[in-house]
Amino acid sequence: MHAGRNFTLKETLIWTKGNILKFTIISAIPVILYDTLGFTAIAVPWLPIALIGTAVAFLIGFKNNASYDRLWESRKIWGAIVNTSRSWGIMVKDYINSDFAGEKLPDDQLHKIHKRLIYRHIAWLTALRYQLRTPRNWESVVHNKANRKYMEKFPAPEINGSLQDELKIYLSDEECSSIANKQNAATQIIALQSDDLRELRRRDLTDDFRHMEMERLLVDFYTHQGKSERIKNYPFPRQYATINLFFVWLFILLVPFGMLPEFEKLGGNFIWLTIPFSVLVSWVFHTTEKIGEASENPFEGSANDIPITALSRTIEIDLREMLGEQDLPESIKTTNNILF
Template sequence: MYINKTISFRVILGFAWKNLFIFTILATLVCIVYLHYGVKQVAIPFLPLGTLGTAVAILLGFRNNSAYDRFWEARKIWGGIVNTSRSFARQVTTFVTTQFAQGDMSEENAKTLQKELVYRHLAWLNALRLHLRREDLLNETCWYELIHFISEEELKEINLKQNKPTQLNQLQGERLQYARSVGLIDDFRHMELDRSLNVMYDLQGKCERIKNTPLPRQYAFFTKVFVWVFVCLLPFGFVDILHWMTIPLAVLVSWIFTVLEQVGHYTEDPFSNGINDIPMTSMCRTIEIDLREQLKETELPKPLRAVNGVLM
């Protein structure tokens, strides 16, 4: 996620020079043909273009609205993941006790299970992040990120599954059932913890929905087509009333409309590893710190910082 308040001129230019170049060429050509060679027929009156412009602006408004809604929903989902993680850790640390056990479970058994459950949750979290960014769990970085939280065998086994986070959550459920069977939790607390696992499936599924279902292609594609039709007609509509001023003004207006189109394009897929992404890496780290503090650990990693204004 880009977090600076302004965007530097260089970034914008690096981003936009291609379009600016095309618009300048086109506008210059139109001006030369009309003003220099006097081919008056290339000019079209501006009025119909104004109407077209309003229609295209409404269309862009709709599209950017939808793109932003997708971004914001994605951010809400990850906010929900933060909240559920903290609640889950609080529940694990206060619900898993020897109070209801039939005697053969020591305080240490409870502590070990608490840590195991919280750490596997962190594994789920990071696996979900890698899953959404379509990164291979087998590559070295990912493996290194997950091996802190679960055992090597478990990681290998999970790696064989179609949907890794789903099966990690399934494992959590099985461990809770084990905890119930040995008495480290009772029925009430079992149900409560299990409901938290339901919430995690919900949140995971919502992320997958946004990832797998882009804004309907017909909307995105035709919006782009219509914006380009409009900006390509612009110099023809301008040339008769603006003469040589057509060049700067057509370039400016064209640039505004195409930037709006691109802003929607870059916002609509919030899990694509781009600079407008949800900062999942940073959020996973934040959650890790909070949860390990809840486990009373003290040697904790540092929060991630933005690099060049981008928080990953």
């Protein structure tokens, strides 16, 4: 997520510089053919091109709205994870005690239980964000050279990190081994939480109502995880993304041919203004389309994604403070104005 005031013009031009060069070449060729070599028959009336441009604008608008919906839904999901995680911390501290047991547990033993449940939840967050950062074939970081280079220069922490090394911080060796070969580590960690709650209920360290409330939160975590996985694993429909891109490039290729007769009417060498104005129109349409593409996959770790690493760290700090810990990790800072 870009955490600065806005993208600078320089950043935007760097992001689109490769396409600007393509637009310049595409625009220059018809002008040279028309004015220098005398192929005047290549001029096209502006009206049909304008109609195509109108249709392209509608398609781009539809795609961008749909892409933004995916992005905003992802942010709402992780906002819910933040709130539910804090609720989990409160319930762990207040619902797990020896009020119902025949024998009171010492405070240090209760603290170990609280720490185990809270640290295991942080492990779930860690496993989930690693799974969401795993590249998919349709994501822009895979097929877009500029995005890939940016990711190599400013990678999200999960790209070069090790899930197993991080899980060792929060889980016991036995628990790490039990989920090491599982396809969905996050799912199995929630299952471990449920097993632990069942054992605590058996020991009368909580009552039926509190046990059910905490199990309900685990179900909520599964719901949030499932919603995140749906967005991660189900791409923006390829038919819309593909046809939209075809139409954008069709319009870009036709723009200079339609501008030729318009600038010729001005006389003199004004026909060469076809090049910069065609580049400008092409740049606006194509960049608008790229904005939608950049919002399609909000978990890949690019500059426009949901900052799930920073949100996870915020949750970790909050929960560990509930445990009374003082040696806390630092909040995630921006890198090049980007918050991962």
